[in-house]
Amino acid sequence: MTQRLPKEQRFLHGAMILTISTVLVKIIGFLFTIPLLNMLGAEGMGYFYTAYEIYGLFTVVFTTGLPVAAAKMVSEAVTKKNNSLADAIFSASKFLFYLFGLVCAVAMFFFADGLADLLKNPNAALAMRALAPMVFFQAVLAAYRGYFQGKSNMIPTAATQIIEAVLKLLFGVGAAYALLKLGYSNAFAAAGAIAGVSIGSVVAVIYLLFYKKKDDKYIEGLSSLSTDINNKHLIKSLISIAVPITLGTAIFNLIGIIDTGIIMRRLQDAIGLSYYESNWLFGVYGNAKKLFNLPIAFIVPLSSSVIPALSAALTRKDQKSAKGLTAQSLKVTSLLAFPSGAGLFALAYPIMNLIYFKSSEEIAIGAQLLSVLGIAVVFSSLVLITSSIIQVGYDVKYPAITMTIGGIIKIGLCWILVGNSDIGIIGAPISTCVCYAVTAILNIILICRKLINVKDAMIIFIKIAACSVIMAVAAYNLNGLLVRAINAKIACILSMILGVIIYGVLAVTTKLVTRDDFKQFPKGEKIANILHIK
DSSP: OOOOOGGGGGGGHHHHHHHHHHHHHHHHHHHHHHHHHHHHHHHHHHHHHHHHHHHHHHHHHIIIIHHHHHHHHHHHHHHTHHHHHHHHHHHHHHHHHHHHHHHHHHHHTTTTHHHHHTTGGGGGGGHHHHHHHHHHHHHHHHHHHHHHHTTOHHHHHHHHHHHHHHHHIIIIHHHHHHHHHOOOOOHHHHHHHHHHHHHHHHHHHHHHHHHHHHHHHHHTTTTOOOOOOHHHHHHHHHHHHHHHHHHHHHHHHHHHHHHHHHHHHIIISSSSOOHHHHHHHHHHHHHHHHHHHHHHHHTTTHHHHHHHHHHHHHHHHHHHHHHHHHHHHHHHHHHHHHHHHHHHHHHHHHHHHOOOOHHHHHHHHHHHHHHHHHHHHHHHHHHHHHHHHHHTTTTTTTTHHHHHHHHHHHHHHHHHHHSSSSTTGGGHHHHHHHHHHHHHHHHHHHHHHSSSOOOHHHHHHHHHHHHHHHHHHHHHHHHHHHHHOOOOOHHHHHHHHHHHHHHHHHHHHHHSSSSHHHHTTTTTTHHHHHHTTO
16 A cells, blocks of 8 residues: 655645646636737737736735745644634734735725836826725735645635636626727726726635635534634734745835836837837737746745645654755756746747737747746746745745845846847846846755755756756757648647657656656556556
8 A cells, every 4th residue: 555645745736736726727817818918919918017017016915925924824733733723823814914905905096197107107007006906805815825725725726716817817808808899098908907807806705705614614623722822922923924025025026116117217218219119018028928927837836835834844843854845846846947948948939929919020029038038937936936945944034135136136137238229128038037047046055055965956957957958959940840831830839749748758767757756746656657657
């Protein structure tokens, strides 16, 4: 009989649930994005992406720091079988989520004009206001997700992500289409698309309210230690963990907004482009970033799942399990990130051509931006997973420091490069790539000093990078051959599928992926048997 792994060593089960939901959400997301960007064009998407930059800053408190703090504390309480404390932590965190959510939503709505003017994109103010209600509902969602993730239950998070995606597709695209048909401008249509997004969040909140009631009935009969619970103490503990994490991500998001302002200002003031030309280029850049964010989304389930698992191992003072979780999460992240980045770099033009139909010029410029962002995918993914590991197990302040260092470098490079007429908008992804590279290297240095052997880590990185490069070269050449015989879009799809197969074969033959790795996933041993992996 196969030995059942301890809970903290089976964190990939939770990651698998979130990964499956992520695949569905991304497929639905493309069904949302493709018609939208072809309806609105680069101009309308420029307003759309600018609004989301501001949204990212306002939601950083309850999408990064507080959920991590809640998940960590709930995980520790559940490990000690103290359900009363877990529920008290949820109540305290819910108060903070709702408070910050309401304040941020109101601020985003009433300061939309000033923020849009500050970024030199005044027409984006309408989209910002349309997105403001979603800020509060995302805070509510984050409160429940943090609680269930702390209990290593990823089903509520996965379900709500799918609900949001489906309703965003139906109402967001529908609203944009209807407004354009009625003769409204791209700015109004972008706002309509965003308003549709908020509907999905409302329905997702309703789902979680019912799910929590069902969960409460389930745990009524479970053992719970009696404890004197001080709500003020819990709130202080949540804030003490959340603030350093939030500051790090807030600094990064703030730098992203500064970056947006720099791009718009330097294109207009340094190079001499008009406002509409600058917004058009920013929209093209946003389209490329949409694809850049796709592979990174598959790292989020890993970082979310490793938080409660690592926290539980450390609560039990099990250093061996903690080190194993760290090594495993870094390996799986690299196995996903390296080939994804290499694939985007090699097939940048075919991929942009696959999803974009409106303008050959936008495809060409977008491909140049995407090829650089493909390299950044690797470093960005490593930043995400290493920050989660460090925040939970070691020093919550360290990622804030490394992110700040990387962000300052990003701002300086973006100012210099985008303002150079020979480089222009290409300077934006270059500065992004350097920023993530510096941050990732600093994080990995700390982890190697504390948890894993540097030599072992380098061997794994080199082997994965080599397999990824071989895959990318093969996919690029296959696309070149196929495009001569069949439709370019079909050729791109076939090249990507063949690239995945080639990478999979290389990963198995070089023993990057072993039978033990498959055992960590649901039905993994059966899959290993089918593939004859020993």
